[in-house]
Amino acid sequence: MTKLPSVLITGASSGIGATYADRFARRGHDLVLVARDGARMEALAARLRQDTGVAIDILPADLTQREDLARVEARLREDETIGILINNAGAALSGAFDEQSLDDIERLVALNTTAVVRLANVAASRFAKAGSGAIINIASVVGLVPEFGQTVYGATKAFVTFLSQGMTHELAPKGVYVQAVLPAATATEIWQRAGADTSTLHTMMRVDELVDAALVGFDRRETITIPPLPDAAQWDNYQAARQAMLPGFGNARAAERYRAAS
Secondary structure: OOOOOEEEEEOOOOHHHHHHHHHHHHOOOOEEEEEOOHHHHHHHHHHHHHHHOOOEEEEEOOOOOHHHHHHHHHHHHHOOOEEEEEEOOOOOOOOOHHHOOHHHHHHHHHHHHHHHHHHHHHHHHHHHHHOOOEEEEEOOHHHHOHHHOOHHHHHHHHHHHHHHHHHHHHHHHHOOEEEEEOOOOEOOOHHHHHOOOHHHOOOOEOHHHHHHHHHHHHHOOOOEEOOOOOOHHHHHHHHHHHHHOHHHHHOOOOOHHHOOOO
16 A cells, blocks of 8 residues: 655644644644644644554744754655645734834745745655655735735735746646645634734634635645635636736737827
């Protein structure tokens, strides 16, 4: 019997990451859990080992710190049993863009984009050579909606969505599957950590429902999975409208509406 690939999950101590750990353990996958909170990961690992019998390694790391990030990259690069990467670690910021501190913005960008792209690159390099593997990147619907006002957070999640689509374009022919998952408001600790006011949110999806829906998309090999979106045709229309613009991007002259009147 062929052994299932191990799964490396970032942000695995709680919320979406911990739920992915539970679900993949119950599918029989060994795990490598990555997060800052080693104690919480140890507690999760102990429960999952008892419930499922899978092997679980703990790799405490702060992915905004280059030395910690390098250790996770090395594990991805060297451990050939890992065949699935879940780029889940992320953070948000409260407040208006013009009131946020540069240091806070820098840390957010480091975690939500730099760590994601570095880990994805390391995993993709090895997976492409092997001709198999999967990468799940947790993005957000906020990356599609500037009107929500979460400017920096939304920009990082738009980056993750674009990155995932570009990776699919390049890596699918090499046997590597890439999925971007776009949650809406989900009941995780990200809100409290950001100091955000959740009283204005009418509904929040449960974490288990979000992850279970995302795994349906994973099993179907969707490129983009948006669990709260009722009508899949709306995303298809969005994509079709984008692609309809592509021929115009190749014009050698400015569009008529931008030309100065003679």
